[in-house]
Amino acid sequence: QHTEEKILAADEIIKSPGIPEKNELIKKIRQKGIKVSSEIELAYRYIGNGKIAAITGSNGKTTTTTMTYHICRHAGVDCAVVGNIGYSFARQVAEDPKEWYIVEVSSFQLDDIHEFKPLIAIMTNITEDHLDRYEYKFENYINSKFRITENQAGTDYFIYCEDDPVTMQYISKFTIHSNPLPFSMNNETNRGAFLKNGQMTIATGEEKVQMSIYDFAIKGKHNQYNTMAACTAAVLIGVRKEKIRDAMQNFETLEHRMEHVSTVRGVEFINDSKATNVNGTWYALESMEHPTILILGGVDKGNDYSILTDLVREKVKAIVCLGTDNRKIHEAFQNDVQLIMNTGSAEEAVKTAFHFANKGDIVLLSPA
Structure with a gap:
């Protein structure tokens, strides 16, 4: 058991990404000027000749990971x-070191x-x-995400979406030394x-690699973006086109x-509970037929539901709310959907949704 006294006497602290900066003990650690590092930082020190492909x-x-x-x-x-x-x-790294580490990193991990x-x-x-972790300032969150590039050199690579407006708006504000x-x-x-x-078409050097996406098992526009990113990384890692195509033909969601x-x-009941922000729900709704x-x-993280308005109006016949404070959902969609119901549990939400559904409808859990 760590005591506060022991913690505040440390030279360095490895912080779990789940602990927010507003935590009282973290405030004391910061005030004392103790070095705080994330677990991915600790692991990085010991990878030896290992190489990293990091995805945020x-x-x-x-x-994509x-x-x-x-x-x-x-x-x-x-x-x-x-x-x-x-x-x-x-x-x-400690138990079973590898040549390549495919690392999914969150903004919280990049913060330290x-x-x-x-x-x-x-x-x-x-x-x-x-945004609840970034003082409700979108720029703070953007800065965290771009930290994935901050130590990269001219021999490294940065793969990013040129169709993403936020990425393109901010990319020039950062000094990025890696190959775009x-x-x-x-x-x-x-x-x-x-x-x-x-x-x-993938071009990482002189050579171009081409593949038909109709061969791939995974469907949906958002997954085509994920596929481009993953396949570009695979080409850089040295995987041949035939192997990429084979792998993508049997990749399951x-x-x-x-x-x-x-x-x-x-x-039909579809579980998209991995969609924990509004954009994730946008992608899910976009693919509904x-x-x-x-x-x-769920928990309101400073969500702006306005990007969903058109899709909700076009595709959604009822909204079932799950969570504590649903006022924002009611305000956002009261003019677009006739039925908006609050429920107290996941079971109640599913039963209510089924009650509203007719044959041929879809019940989509996509919490945002």
């Missing part, structure tokens, strides 16, 4: 998936890095999330990846991410 972003980072790992493992790369998913990075330097950094996108590799559906890039007429749960009396009852809510 508001949406898609878990899918898992996809990159799936491709590499399929190709026989000596690798592990660590960080936010799988083992902690430090445990993996000092020398952590990935050879490949991926930023999927940036949308408002976790943008991915896009709107522009044909000379370096990086782009999608045109169902063909994905993640648990709790647009997962078909069951069909009951003609009503039938009238939808949306289960929404």
